[in-house]
Amino acid sequence: MGILVSNISKSYKEVKALHNISFEVKPKELFGLIGPDGAGKTTLFRILTTLLIANEGKATITGFDVLNNFKDIRKHVGYMPGRFSLYQDLTVEENLKFFATIFGTTIEENYELIEDIYVQIEPFKNRRAGKLSGGMKQKLALCCALIHKPKVLFLDEPTTGVDPVSRKEFWDMLKRLQQKNITILVSTPYMDEAALCDRIALIQNGEILQIDTPENIVKQYSKVIYDVSANNMYQLINSLKAYQHQHSVYPFGEFVHYTDTRSDFNPKELKTYLEEQKLSNISIERTQATIEDSFMEMAK
Amino acid sequence: MKLFIGFVTKEFYHIFRDKRSLFILFGMPIVQILLFGFAITNEINNVDIAILDHSKDATTKEIINKISTSKYFSIKQHIEREADIETVFKKGKVKAVLNFEKDFSKNLIKDYQATVQIISDATDPNTANTISNYVSSILQNYLQEQNKGIKINYVIISQPRMVYNPELKSVYMFVPGVMTIILMLVSAMMTSISITREKELGTMEILLVSPIKPFQVIIGKVFPYIFLSIINAIVIVLLSIFIFKMPVQGSLFLLGVESVLFIISALALGILISTISATQQTAMMISLMGLMLPVILLSGFIFPISSMPVPLQIISNVIPAKWFIIILKGIMLKGVGLQFIWKETLILFGMTFFFIVLSVKKYKIRLE
Numbered sequence: 183m184g185i186l187v188s189n190i191s192k193s194y195k196e197v198k199a200l201h202n203i204s205f206e207v208k209p210k211e212l213f214g215l216i217g218p219d220g221a222g223k224t225t226l227f228r229i230l231t232t233l234l235i236a237n238e239g240k241a242t243i244t245g246f247d248v249l250n251n252f253k254d255i256r257k258h259v260g261y262m263p264g265r266f267s268l269y270q271d272l273t274v275e276e277n278l279k280f281f282a283t284i285f286g287t288t289i290e291e292n293y294e295l296i297e298d299i300y301v302q303i304e305p306f307k308n309r310r311a312g313k314l315s316g317g318m319k320q321k322l323a324l325c326c327a328l329i330h331k332p333k334v335l336f337l338d339e340p341t342t343g344v345d346p347v348s349r350k351e352f353w354d355m356l357k358r359l360q361q362k363n364i365t366i367l368v369s370t371p372y373m374d375e376a377a378l379c380d381r382i383a384l385i386q387n388g389e390i391l392q393i394d395t396p397e398n399i400v401k402q403y404s405k406v407i408y409d410v411s412a413n414n415m416y417q418l419i420n421s422l423k424a425y426q427h428q429h430s431v432y433p434f435g436e437f438v439h440y441t442d443t444r445s446d447f448n449p450k451e452l453k454t455y456l457e458e459q460k461l462s463n464i465s466i467e468r469t470q471a472t473i474e475d476s477f478m479e480m481a482k
Numbered sequence: 483m484k485l486f487i488g489f490v491t492k493e494f495y496h497i498f499r500d501k502r503s504l505f506i507l508f509g510m511p512i513v514q515i516l517l518f519g520f521a522i523t524n525e526i527n528n529v530d531i532a533i534l535d536h537s538k539d540a541t542t543k544e545i546i547n548k549i550s551t552s553k554y555f556s557i558k559q560h561i562e563r564e565a566d567i568e569t570v571f572k573k574g575k576v577k578a579v580l581n582f583e584k585d586f587s588k589n590l591i592k593d594y595q596a597t598v599q600i601i602s603d604a605t606d607p608n609t610a611n612t613i614s615n616y617v618s619s620i621l622q623n624y625l626q627e628q629n630k631g632i633k634i635n636y637v638i639i640s641q642p643r644m645v646y647n648p649e650l651k652s653v654y655m656f657v658p659g660v661m662t663i664i665l666m667l668v669s670a671m672m673t674s675i676s677i678t679r680e681k682e683l684g685t686m687e688i689l690l691v692s693p694i695k696p697f698q699v700i701i702g703k704v705f706p707y708i709f710l711s712i713i714n715a716i717v718i719v720l721l722s723i724f725i726f727k728m729p730v731q732g733s734l735f736l737l738g739v740e741s742v743l744f745i746i747s748a749l750a751l752g753i754l755i756s757t758i759s760a761t762q763q764t765a766m767m768i769s770l771m772g773l774m775l776p777v778i779l780l781s782g783f784i785f786p787i788s789s790m791p792v793p794l795q796i797i798s799n800v801i802p803a804k805w806f807i808i809i810l811k812g813i814m815l816k817g818v819g820l821q822f823i824w825k826e827t828l829i830l831f832g833m834t835f836f837f838i839v840l841s842v843k844k845y846k847i848r849l850e
Contacts, residue, residue, distance in 0.1 A: 231691045233849045252847075253693070261691040267684035271499045272492065283488030284694045326688075
C-alpha cells in the first residue's frame with residue numbers, strides 16, 4: 183500500500199488551494215507532482231503529512247488515515263519541507279543525531295540507508311548547517327528525513343535553488359532509494375525533472391490536469407513543434423504571436439517553440455513572413471515535444 | 483530518557499551558540515540588579531544646601547555645625563539676604579536653604595520657641611520631602627540633647643521604629659522586585675522565543691511529523707530554562723547579600739523552592755505565549771508588553787497595591803508576580819516560614835498548574 187488520495191479539497195478563507203484532488207501512488211513508486219509555484223503542491227504535501235486537515239476528501243498513507251491515524255503516519259514517513267528546515271546553528275552531525283534521537287533510533291542503526299549520501303557531506307560534519315552550500319543542505323535534509331528508515335518519503339521541491347550538478351546527483355539518489363523499498367512522492371517546478379519519475383501528475387491552480395507516465399504524456403501531444411530562432415528574440419516572439427496562423431508561442435531556452443493551427447503547415451511560408459518583419463538569421467526546425475510543451479498545452 | 487537528553491542537549495546548543503540570548507540570560511540580570519541597587523534610590527547623601535543665618539549666635543552655629551557634619555548634607559554656601567534664596571535655587575546649586583530667624587537663641591530661651599525655615603526645591607518632591615524630614619530630625623535631636631536633665635511637663639515624643647528595614651534602604655525593596663522581573667523575563671520570554679523560532683524557521687514542521695509528543699517537546703524546551711533561571715536566582719541572591727549587604731532572614735531552602743515554583747509558572751506562561759504568536763518578534767512583544775509592564779507596575783514592586791484604584795487592585799490579584807514578591811519579602815526581610823506564606827504559595831501553585839494545563843492543551847499538533 184502506497185498513498186491513496188481521493189477527492190481532497192482545501193480552501194484558505196476565500197482562496198481555493200486544492201480542488202477535488204485524487205490519485206494513487208503505488209508502493210515503491212517514484213511519483214512526481216509537477217506544477218508551477220502556487221499550484222497547491224505544498225498544501226497537498228502538508229495534508230498528506232498530517233500537518234493540515236483537508237476540508238473534504240480522504241487520504242491514506244500505507245493504509246493509515248491522515249486524520250484518524252496521524253500518529254502512525256508520523257512514525258513511518260520522512261518529510262523534507264520545501265524550505266530548508268534544519269537547525270542552522272547545529273553542525274551536520276548534531277542535526278543528524280538529533281533527528282535520529284527523536285525518531286528513537288541511532289545513526290549507526292540505519293547507516294546503510296544514508297551511507298551513499300552521507301559520505302558526501304561527512305567531510306563537513308563539524309560545520310554548522312547554516313554555513314553549507316545549497317546542494318549540501320539538501321543532502322543533509324534528505325539524510326535527516328531518511329534516518330528512521332521511513333516507508334514513504336515526501337519531498338517538497340527538494341531541488342529548488344540547487345545547482346544543476348547537485349540536482350542530477352539528487353535524482354540519482356532518489357532512484358537508488360527506490361530500490362530500497364521506499365515509496366517517494368516528490369514535487370518540482372522543473373519540467374526536466376519530471377521525466378525522471380515513474381509517473382507524474384501535472385497540477386495547476388489546485389487541480390490535476392493529467393496523471394500518466396512521462397513518456398505517455400509526451401506521446402499524447404498531438405501538435406508538431408518547431409524550434410524557431412532569429413537575431414532578435416523579443417521581436418521574434420512578438421512577430422510570431424502576431425502571426426495569424428499561430429497556435430502557441432513559448433520561449434524555450436535559446437529557441438521559441440512554435441505550433442501552427444494548420445495541419446499542412448509549411449515552414450517556408452513562416453520564414454518569409456518573419457523576413458518581412460525585418461528579422462534575420464532565421465532558422466525553423468522540427469523538434470520533439472517535452473513535458474513542458476504538454477503542460478503548457480494543457481494549462482492553456 | 484534518551485529522547486529527553488537529546489532534546490535538552492540541542493536546546494543548550496541553541497542557547498550557548500546565540501550571543502544575544504546568552505546576554506539576556508546572564509548579562510541582564512547582573513546589570514539590572516546593579517542598576518536598581520545603585521542608581522535608583524530614595525536615600526539622600528551629601529545633598530548641597532545653603533544657609534541664611536540672620537542671628538549668627540551660638541545656637542545657630544551649633545545647629546549648622548551638626549548639620550554639616552552629618553553625611554546627608556554638605557553646606558555649599560552661606561547667603562546674606564532673603565533675595566538670594568531664589569537666585570541660588572535658580573542656579574540649581576542647592577536643593578534646600580535653611581533660613582534661621584533673627585535672635586534665634588534669644589527667642590529660644592525667652593519663649594521656648596524659635597523658628598527655622600526649611601525651603602526645599604520641590605521639583606523633585608520625594609527628595610524635597612526626605613530633606614525636610616532629615617533636617618527636622620536633626621533639629622529634634624539637638625533639642626533633646628539640650629533639654630537633657632531639664633524637666634518639661636507633658637511632652638509627647640513619638641518614636642518611630644522601622645522594622646525589617648531599619649535604615650530604610652531602598653535596595654531591600656528593589657531586590658525582590660528585580661529578582662521577580664528577571665526570572666519572569668528570562669523564563670517567559672526566552673521559552674516563548676525559543677518555541678516560536680522553531681515555527682519561524684520551519685523546524686516545527688519536522689518536529690510535528692515525527693513521533694515526538696507535545697509534552698515531550700514542552701518539557702525539553704522548558705528544562706534548560708528552569709536550570710538557567712535557578713542559576714540566575716542564585717546569582718541575584720549572592721549579589722544582594724555580598725554587594726548590598728542585604729541579609730536573607732528566612733530559610734534559603736524555602737526561598738529556593740518558592741523560586742522554582744515561580745520559574746515554572748513563568749515558563750508555562752512563555753509556552754502559552756508561543757502558542758498564540760507566529761513569529762519571534764510577536765512573542766517578544768507580547769512577553770514585554772503583556773508580562774513585563776504588569777509585573778513592574780501592578781505587582782506592588784514599585785507602587786504599593788493598597789494605594790491603587792480598586793479595579794487595578796483586583797487586576798493585580800491575577801499577576802503571579804504579586805504573590806511571588808509577597809513571598810520573597812516575607813522570606814528575605816521578615817524571615818518568616820511557610821506557615822505565614824502558605825496562602826500565597828498555594829495561589830502561585832494553582833496559577834502554575836492552570837498555565838501548564840492550558841499550554842499543553844493549546845499546543846498545536848498541526849500547523850494552524
